[in-house]
Amino acid sequence: MSDKTNRRLVIAGGGTAGWMAAAALARFAPPGTAITLVESEAIGTVGVGEATIPQIHLFNGALGLDEAEFLRETKGSFKLGIEFDGWLREGESYMHAFGAIGRSAGLLPFHHYWLRARKLGIAKPLIRYSLNELAARTMRMQRGRRGGTGPEVPYAYHFDAGLYAAYLRRFAEARGVTRVEGLIESVEQDGENGTITGLALDGDRRVEGDFFFDCTGFRGLLIEQALGAGFDDWTNYLPCDRAMAVPCEGGGDFTPYTRSTARKAGWQWRIPLQHRIGNGMVYSSAHLSDDEAAETLLANLDGAPQGDPRPIRFTTGKRRQHWKGNCLALGLAAGFMEPLESTSIHLVQSAISRFLSVLPQGDPDPAITDWFNDQAEFEWTRIRDFLVLHYTANRRDGQPFWDDVRNMALPETLVAKIASWKAAGLIHREHEELFTDVGWLQVFAGQGVEAEGYNPMADALTDDELRALLDGTEHALVEEVKAMPRHLDFLQQFIRPAPQGVPS
8 A cells, every 4th residue: 555545444433442453553554544533432332351362462562562551551460371260160170371281292292191191190280280370370470481591471461451442542643543532323335335435423524434443342333234244143152141340449369360260150250450350240141130140240259349230231253244345343343252261352453463464455355355254254263162162061060051051062163173182182273273272271171071092102201201201391380480479579560660760
């Protein structure tokens, strides 16, 4: 795209999705591009996505954000993984921690040796071979490698989504993005080809554009109401359709991990920030009333609630076409995936990145939009499968909701993944699906899905060599964690501004 194109990009809606798009476009769109964001303070945002996965480093890094400033501005903390409490049975927990499990030997991933060792009765739980989980459970944290050596500590963040949007707004506006305050009353379209030409706002105003981003939330004002992109409903796989969200005062452990606790008909999240704890209940309205959900949520907080629980209704699923004509849906306008594995913000990020990789110079070519939608279909369905595994592999017998999801029909793609694991301990990461073999391993093991076999190349080690591999791995990781500072101490030191006049 050259200067003479003078393309006009219009973002309908703000919130996290809208301002992420605005910030990225302000940073990467060619000179001469006019970027306008339309939002109304009269319309609230859902804003429950306060936990992230490590890929957010790519987005923040591409923008050139200062990490310490970002954490100060968003009241953020570090995240090493997600604890799942009670998902297999009441009183049992496991963690999906970021980063490696153990260390490979030869051609085989570590988990085949671990599976063999389990059959011999000499394997310990996966936590003993996970640097991130050992650190998380002991409330410790470090960035990168200690002293330039040792294993990597991959991490993500917890942050206030509203503060993140405000931070990105300041970034975007400083780089020329124009914000227009107003309610969108209608979407104007070309009478011949149906493409969007402008947004009619209250006060008899109009914002024209060449390409539009729909960040209008569940209603999908552009992508669905105007363009009829269609919606794939996944309620048959993920039946939770309600959420209650409420922040509370800080209290309890300042954990460098998110906690997801299974409840009677859903689950509760806990996300520690510098200034408060984010909490919420995700549940099935067919199995639990709103009043019961609110009561359960309020009874399980670390501190005094900061307001009344805010109800959210949703349908899990996605648009059949995320990109249609000259409109791309982002955030809740593109679909909803419950925040069980903290994927909401990542899905915005990946869509923006994918769009920038094929940034259209004029009218989008159908071949490009088809490719984009195929990639989105693959990404969303594989994340869906990963979430469904958490539900269906439960042993909370006698609880109607959990009995129902344990016995539901599964997507064929998930059936195949489970079968490969059970037969031979095989975890195949297809193409660029988000969750790695290590992520699937932790959920399979944590949810009690047993592998009957393993790759026979693991038998190349003698029993003593196998024991030495496991014990040596565990010892090295434990020693590494002992040298780490406490999470709270590390965070406070990291975000502390340099004194005036002293080089940072």
